[in-house]
Amino acid sequence: MGAWRALTTALGLLLAWQLVVWASGAPPFILPGPLAVARALAARLTLILEHAAITAVEIVLGLIIGALLGSLSGLLLAAFRTARRWLLPLLVISQALPVFALAPLLVLWLGYGLASKVAMAVLIIYFPVTAAFFDGLRRTDPGWLELARVMNAGRHAVLWHIRVPAALPALASGLRVATSVAPIGAVVGEWVGSSAGLGFLMLHANARMQADLLFAALVVLAAMAVGLYFAVDRLLSRLVFWEPRDPGLGREDGA
Amino acid sequence: MPERPPGVDVSVAQLAFDASPLFDSFRFRLEAGRWTCLLGPSGVGKTTLVRLIAGILEGASVTADDGRPLSGRIAWMAQGDLLLPWLSVLENVLLGHRLRGQRRSRPELAARARELLVRVGLGERLDALPHTLSGGMRQRVALVRTLMEERPVVLMDEPFSALDAVTRFRLQELAARLLARHTVLLVTHSPLEALRLGHRLWVMTGRPVRLREVRPPPAQPPRDVTDPALLRIEGELLRELAAGQEVAGWAPGAR
Known part of the structure; x- marks a missing residue:
């Protein structure tokens, strides 16, 4: 049923795209139709995949490092008042700075290679992960904490055995958000300064009026992002195995 | 005692x-x-x-x-069962010992916990997660957890x-x-x-x-x-x- 709906949606979008091409009479170097893009994708597949592999590495590395740093910061913020005092304002400020403005600086500091793109992805992932985990750690069911107190549990035991697992569903939703924005970070990095990657390929295609190649690269990027999202989503639902698979639906019926 | x-x-x-x-x-x-x-x-x-x-x-x-x-x-059994959703029935029953880091006498404890769970009619559900149990079953788990504290x-x-x-x-x-x-x-x-x-x-x-x-x-x-x-x-x-x-x-x- 879901697959059928997805297929219908995809076909509908492709049809609408083709209709816009016919109706506007735009030349292929401005707006190529789906068939032209498919042809470009087939013709330049090796080139596109080479660049896609680099972007994929940037995204995945950024996601891993960002998720680790974010979880660690969330934990520190929840565990230590001092960390809360010093780190929290810093975190808010870091979010007030637009990542796009930082991109050229990162390229300047870390070079045209992988490092600056990974750093961009980390920057963009870090905040949602930290915020979600910290929030989850602060919202432990007070009944559990009271029970632990009567059981004479130490602070660390409570944190490790109760607060952290209780916050995992919140961390998981933070990681889902992070996964959906990670490709943005990597591609922005490539856009600003790079010698490889899908962003680089798209920039070049654009400059040479190869709109079909640009669209083909875009299609691959979108497919990668969607695939990554679903992979991470499955992994996360295994991590929080005690949560109902589709909480929204479950609660609607069972209220 | x-x-x-x-x-x-x-x-x-x-x-x-x-x-x-x-x-x-x-x-x-x-x-x-x-x-x-x-x-x-x-x-x-x-x-x-x-x-x-x-x-x-x-x-x-x-x-x-x-x-x-x-x-x-003191052992306390609250009105709500306060079971931790990520722990199995057996692990929930041993929560106090887990929180206090008393792992030395684990085998005897687990045996005692099993015996009590059998006596309240949950012998078949030792590894079940709380959300798969009925309200009455959850309350029995909470009762055994209270008994396992062995407080005067x-x-x-x-x-x-x-x-x-x-x-x-x-x-x-x-x-x-x-x-x-x-x-x-x-x-x-x-x-x-x-x-x-x-x-x-x-x-x-x-x-x-x-x-x-x-x-x-x-x-x-x-x-x-x-x-x-x-x-x-x-x-x-x-x-x-x-x-x-x-x-x-x-x-x-x-x-």
């Missing part, structure tokens, strides 16, 4: 959550090695009293009559409320046997339960609260529930509690 259970003295000078004080020069005593049952209408302050004794709420002086501190000698003073806030009548009857007997010679406070809505299990019975009413003692039949608990004397007192208590609710502004049909 290794130590002789202490009696517990509670006194609250004054405690108010709003304009009218809930407790005012209140004194209460749990006799050493006896079951004290507390009856009273909803919202009168029974749960608050339990939380004061457990040390979750501040505002009362709670002392053991053997002069030693009470911390570490046990506070139970409506421990059998979610159980069907037959299971309730069986578990009352089991709890009475396993917690004989413990100092127990049992909060309940059921006069029959209180009359069956309590050495001492108190009815809590009013604001600030007052206590009135009810004499149970002379037999030792758990008492025979077909005893006419016990049933007569149950009837009187039900009538009294119902009259109390009418005075408090509630009567059937008149919302």
